[in-house]
Amino acid sequence: MKLIRCHSCGKxxxxxxxxxxxxxxxxADYEGYLEDFPxxxxxxxxxxxxxxxxxxxxxxxxxxxxxxxxxxxKTCRDKFSDDPFRTGYIPTEGESAKGTVH
Numbered sequence: 001m002k003l004i005r006c007h008s009c010g011k012x013x014x015x016x017x018x019x020x021x022x023x024x025x026x027x028a029d030y031e032g033y034l035e036d037f038p039x040x041x042x043x044x045x046x047x048x049x050x051x052x053x054x055x056x057x058x059x060x061x062x063x064x065x066x067x068x069x070x071x072x073x074k075t076c077r078d079k080f081s082d083d084p085f086r087t088g089y090i091p092t093e094g095e096s097a098k099g100t101v102h
Contacts, residue, residue, distance in 0.1 A: 008076035020077035022070040028063065 004013045013019045037044050052060055072080060083089070 004071060006073040006076050007070040008072055008080070011073050011076075013071070013073055018074060020072045020074065022072055022077070022080060024068045024070070025066070027065045 002015045004015055004019060005011065006013060006019075079086075
């Protein structure tokens, strides 16, 4: 029998029991437009490319996009669904939370 634990409370979940999978994706969202860049756009892009040339590709990827998966028991799933960040705020619904995703 494989031992599975809730990532939140650590409670054992039987491998034939119900577990809930939480997938979290986070990605960078730039609110500006290249047309608003002060100065020469081509020069700015070249500066950025020069700066990132020395950075590890995995580090760059993590700065732009991350995806994580967690297993939760029902109690923790319910708590997470009600208040994912335990702040007391009701989660924002709909597309308005995303702003202008390009």
